[in-house]
Amino acid sequence: MVWINAIVQGVLLGGLYALFAAGLSLMFGVMRFINIAHGDFIVTAAYLMVALVTGLAVHPAVAVVLVLIALTTAGYVNQRILLNRVLGKDILPPILVTFGMSIIIQNALLEIFSADSQRLPAGWLETGSIVLSDAVAIGWLPLLMFAAAVAVIGGLQLVFYKTPLGRMLRATSDDPEIVPLMGGNNAHIFAIATALASLVVGVAGIFLAMKTNFDPSAGPARLLFAFEAVIIGGLGSLWGTLVGGIVLGVAQTLGAQIDAGVQILAGHLVFLALLVVRPRGLFPKM
Amino acid sequence: MTSMDMTQGRGISVSVVLRLVLLAVVAGLAVAPVWAGRSDLRLLMEVFSFLALAQMWNLLAGYTGLISVGQQAFVGLGGYLFFALAMFAGLPLLIAIPAAAIATAVIAVPTGWIAFRLQGPYFAIGTWVIAEVFRLSAAQIGALGGGSGISLPVALAKSLADSRGGREMVMYYIAFTIGIASVLMVWGLLRSKWGLALTAIRDSEPAAEAMGVATRRVKFMIYVLAAFWTSLTGGFVFLQKLRITPDAAFSLNEWTAFVIFIVVIGGIGSIEGPVIGVVIFFALREVASDWGTWYLIMMGGIAIAVMLVDKRGVWGAIRARTNLSIFPVTKVLD
Numbered sequence: 166m167v168w169i170n171a172i173v174q175g176v177l178l179g180g181l182y183a184l185f186a187a188g189l190s191l192m193f194g195v196m197r198f199i200n201i202a203h204g205d206f207i208v209t210a211a212y213l214m215v216a217l218v219t220g221l222a223v224h225p226a227v228a229v230v231l232v233l234i235a236l237t238t239a240g241y242v243n244q245r246i247l248l249n250r251v252l253g254k255d256i257l258p259p260i261l262v263t264f265g266m267s268i269i270i271q272n273a274l275l276e277i278f279s280a281d282s283q284r285l286p287a288g289w290l291e292t293g294s295i296v297l298s299d300a301v302a303i304g305w306l307p308l309l310m311f312a313a314a315v316a317v318i319g320g321l322q323l324v325f326y327k328t329p330l331g332r333m334l335r336a337t338s339d340d341p342e343i344v345p346l347m348g349g350n351n352a353h354i355f356a357i358a359t360a361l362a363s364l365v366v367g368v369a370g371i372f373l374a375m376k377t378n379f380d381p382s383a384g385p386a387r388l389l390f391a392f393e394a395v396i397i398g399g400l401g402s403l404w405g406t407l408v409g410g411i412v413l414g415v416a417q418t419l420g421a422q423i424d425a426g427v428q429i430l431a432g433h434l435v436f437l438a439l440l441v442v443r444p445r446g447l448f449p450k451m
Numbered sequence: 452m453t454s455m456d457m458t459q460g461r462g463i464s465v466s467v468v469l470r471l472v473l474l475a476v477v478a479g480l481a482v483a484p485v486w487a488g489r490s491d492l493r494l495l496m497e498v499f500s501f502l503a504l505a506q507m508w509n510l511l512a513g514y515t516g517l518i519s520v521g522q523q524a525f526v527g528l529g530g531y532l533f534f535a536l537a538m539f540a541g542l543p544l545l546i547a548i549p550a551a552a553i554a555t556a557v558i559a560v561p562t563g564w565i566a567f568r569l570q571g572p573y574f575a576i577g578t579w580v581i582a583e584v585f586r587l588s589a590a591q592i593g594a595l596g597g598g599s600g601i602s603l604p605v606a607l608a609k610s611l612a613d614s615r616g617g618r619e620m621v622m623y624y625i626a627f628t629i630g631i632a633s634v635l636m637v638w639g640l641l642r643s644k645w646g647l648a649l650t651a652i653r654d655s656e657p658a659a660e661a662m663g664v665a666t667r668r669v670k671f672m673i674y675v676l677a678a679f680w681t682s683l684t685g686g687f688v689f690l691q692k693l694r695i696t697p698d699a700a701f702s703l704n705e706w707t708a709f710v711i712f713i714v715v716i717g718g719i720g721s722i723e724g725p726v727i728g729v730v731i732f733f734a735l736r737e738v739a740s741d742w743g744t745w746y747l748i749m750m751g752g753i754a755i756a757v758m759l760v761d762k763r764g765v766w767g768a769i770r771a772r773t774n775l776s777i778f779p780v781t782k783v784l785d
Contacts, residue, residue, distance in 0.1 A: 199572035268751035272744040430587040
């Protein structure tokens with residue numbers, strides 16, 4: 166039964182990883198670039214949430230709205246004034262600029278919040294659970310996380326395939342050189358894509374704040390989990406990303422069941438093994 | 452890259468002067484134990500280590516376009532394998548370091564095979580995941596101290612030389628050799644037939660492929676070579692530190708972020724770039740490392756600024772305005 170429980174918890178953890186990954190997947194899909202600071206943005210959202218709720222005593226619901234607005238706006242502005250200037254055929258500039266951002270964010274968080282690890286108390290959400298049997302229980306928070314992941318990915322799917330904005334984003338993804346000829350504005354479309362991705366980053370950060378302890382250096386590990394979920398799922402497939410997150414989550418909880426020290430390692434090894442067996446991921450689209 | 456115009460008088464004379472200056476500096480460094488104090492020698496050893504790491508990252512990223520953010524894997528493997536070979540296999544220290552580097556190169560073949568399944572930015576993050584696998588694995592090996600690491604026994608360290616001064620001299624010359632030889636090796640490589648292939652790949656990979664360059668094989672070979680030399684440097688670094696832990700050995704910031712910073716600010720895709728970058732990096736560090744987090748924030752800011760202002764770096768900007776070349780690698784028809 167402990168193994169079944171580990172798998173159940175792993176699936177639910179996969180929801181959080183899918184939330185980490187969705188933003189990364191979206192940005193790569195539209196702009197073909199990886200934001201190295203992705204994990205650091207997630208951690209920044211988590212810090213914002215903690216600062217608002219425990220520092221300034223803002224009501225949690227209001228804080229959620231504020232964090233999401235802040236992240237979305239920052240994403241748009243960042244893309245518009247900085248990242249758009251380094252996009253191009255050469256892959257080094259965007260990697261280096263986001264690498265630089267990652268270092269700046271980590272050290273700025275360290276300067277502001279110190280190295281102490283933080284957590285957002287979530288009250289009954291944290292402790293409450295649905296007991297299925299004496300060995301298997303589903304916590305409300307993991308369940309909510311998983312539901313949020315399904316909702317976010319379903320929402321993104323809807324935006325991408327059913328709205329004029331989605332058509333624009335897909336067109337830019339297919340051929341960014343033709344879109345301006347048709348009256349589209351790439352700089353704006355890219356910024357919208359990043360804003361959308363940052364909105365998801367905000368959601369991921371809020372859940373991260375409730376789920377685990379985090380500190381200023383927690384970002385890079387989150388980037389790697391997000392990256393692994395995207396690759397396992399298959400580039401360009403949003404539902405694949407959810408499956409990728411679940412595979413990674415289950416690998417980690419099973420690894421933790423063997424030995425607490427190999428939890429993260431098990432996830433990485435399963436990722437590398439899948440890369441050997443299915444280099445294009447489980448549900449390749451591109 | 453266009454061919455260098457050797458016929459212009461001014462360019463060649465400045466280049467020659469620069470070469471003579473560099474030669475004089477290297478000659479001075481070759482006898483550094485005579486004039487330098489203990490802390491200066493220590494600093495110079497670090498400079499040579501970072502010079503070698505930067506040359507290797509530049510060879511990889513600047514010429515084959517393989518952007519790795521996982522080179523700390525090879526620094527760490529070099530350090531750990533060196534400790535293991537010296538402590539458990541009983542190899543003399545000066546043999547254990549190159550032996551560890553050879554073993555690392557062998558390990559780099561399967562890891563490269565996996566990493567090469569990913570392209571472009573995905574390759575970058577993939578190499579990082581692989582480095583993390585080595586870091587987390589090292590923390591699991593009890594014989595090597597697990598997560599808290601292990602120290603090189605004093606008796607082993609003393610086998611290098613009897614006196615403390617003697618040991619420092621031996622270590623200095625190991626560092627000197629690794630650093631200077633890394634530059635000479637890259638230079639020699641670029642002047643060879645491999646260099647033609649590498650320069651072709653740097654300028655346009657599809658064109659190189661069309662001209663008959665086996666781009667994948669060349670890139671793989673360079674990946675393994677860079678792993679070897681990076682590991683050699685790693686072995687030395689931990690001989691100097693005498694203690695190794697997983698977090699120090701496989702540190703992304705120390706062995707990759709700083710190295711990328713050096714290459715990019717100095718000028719990627721040239722031999723001169725990493726040399727200039729190392730000088731700038733250590734000058735900045737001497738001035739600003741006491742600032743703590745602000746120092747790192749400044750480094751991040753500089754990296755971003757270089758990409759926005761002129762992504763060719765200092766040497767690239769100089770080259771675009773003059774025809775200077777300290778390490779000529781181009782062939783010219785008169």
